[in-house]
Amino acid sequence: MSDGRTGGGAANTGAAYRTRSEELELLRDLIAIDSVNPALVPGGAGESRIADAVVAWLSPRGFECRRLETTPGRPSIVAIARGTGGGRSLMLNGHLDTVSLASYDGDGLAPVVRDGRLHGRGAYDMKSGLAAMMVAAAGAHGTPHRGDVVLALVADEEHASLGTEDVLEHVVTDGAVVVEPTGLDLVTSHRGFAWATVTVHGRAAHGSRPDLGVDAIAKAGRLLTAIDDLGARLAAGTRHPLLGTGSMHAGTITGGAEPSSYPGSCTVTIERRTIPGEDHLTFERELRGILDELARTDAAFTADLAITTHRGTFEAGVASEVAAAVGASFGEVTGREPARRGEPFWTDCALLAAAGIDTIMFGVDGGGAHAADEWVDLDSLIVVTATLERTIARYVG
Template structure:
């Protein structure tokens, strides 16, 4: 692969990035991971005069931080995009072609979110080359598609006055998204011969009671007032396993639960909600025994329209697009949740395209160039130009 590190067209850079396999190895065992694409981005940033730090607390899972310091009298801005992609096992054709056809760049990660990486690189380089009062911090992170270890590691070492998280959004401002929490619910019964079920305690039968209780919770969530952009929260069972054989009363059944949360709902509050639900089952069904364990939890995200970063991004989106940018909410989670939780105001914005996690993926080239222009203007306004 040719390494054209002097390239400054975001579409050409996008094509090069798509040609680098960066499938997340936590999703696909033995996949390439982020090291090759991190090395490319590191070298590009160095050539543009950035101070570069590579963070790699987890071996083979690097994140790249490029820093251009301002004069020290302006605000600092973090730009965040992820290096990793989902797998390619069912991808139609060459997932790493980077082909340009009919105004689109094709390949795995083209829209999710190597289009964002390309736009970040170009915008940060252009804006900082003009001289800025505040620092520009480019954070290109590992593992967004699975555990977000990259952004977590970045936030332990770097801070900013605000952040832009670049994820596909069709050049609309994503001002909110749901959070999520995953739980393991273990139901404990008592084994007995299937011919005498009355001598045992059927954990699978108790799982049925859980499903009925969760359906009642789902109805409550849907009956509550809807969030303006996110609608309602959600609860579901994603996995269930129990029993040893056809002739034995199940002594154990394990369910994996997913709870999607709205802004204002914390992992602690939804865990308490579930625990109260199952404690009530324990009260009404004396043989019901449960253990609830929180596996992973990420808070929801919501931006405030008065934040300076939201106002700056909105203004430059309108300037480039020739119309006010629409706002939206997303049902899925992004690393913006972690950044906001760290106390950094942020907003999510990205290019137009289709095929996220699908068999064919593409990014609209015109939108990638527009994204770079919008980001450049936003960086310059937020960080402030150098006063001559």
């Protein structure tokens, strides 16, 4: 096949095609642009240069591009290929930012192809997804279509998801595919999370005066034991068919001033990973139950609780038409059905689904996200591009 994107699957796409592919050349160009998230790495380049680059690529291909920059220096791009009318709208969502270059072994901005893989910072997470969705949307826009095709190329996914939140203030579509790497699997659910801070109060005193002091760190030890016990109960509890159980753990603990003093306070941060049916309110009830029981059994135990951050779970409906469209398109390209599974971590899928958008996640195969060697399998890049192009045509009409 001359274009490598008309079926037959990744196994039938050869190295000669890969060196000519539009998505590979675009991916090289995107990796070469520093887009390290400055919220993760002070002084990081941010998304401005790569936002300019995607606009320069998409505009001459018929996309109306709008720059959203609620946070200065942190732009997201909404690019729309208008339909003729009467069809459903579909968003392809991907993030422009990457994690640190310093943690990469070598020059993360100099992509290298080796043994059917492309190596570089962002190759897997997720500039390969950006390249696939841009090429697929441009290809689909070359044929008349009824519904609008929307590309959301967003800032800050690696930190606080400011970009997708910004996009949803301006555009909501019928369906969405988040093109994060999934190993060519169809991801239809993921866990949520919540963080809490518990400050356990003691009474500061000289270490020689136990009659005056209350050891906040020792009191926090009882809290840590209770957290561990609850984590064990969660692990043995109700299981989601794709996500397993929720979990809880203590993340950090700080307290005390020096060895010769009783600590007046001790602060523990706690993380709860949630499954559908659980949320930050579930977490708050669990922690308040622990604190109330500790106070009931120990008159000297006092503590304050604050839920500091929370993100919801995600689960596509069993009748998801986007999932059906991706599955059928993937079958045409590869001759097989995609595996359906959940992810243990949080993604922007939850934000899109909460806005009423029929959402799934589907993307490339590879490895090394946030690691010293990051790479994408180039056959999978071709499969994802082909699948997305067919999905657009099938869904928007």
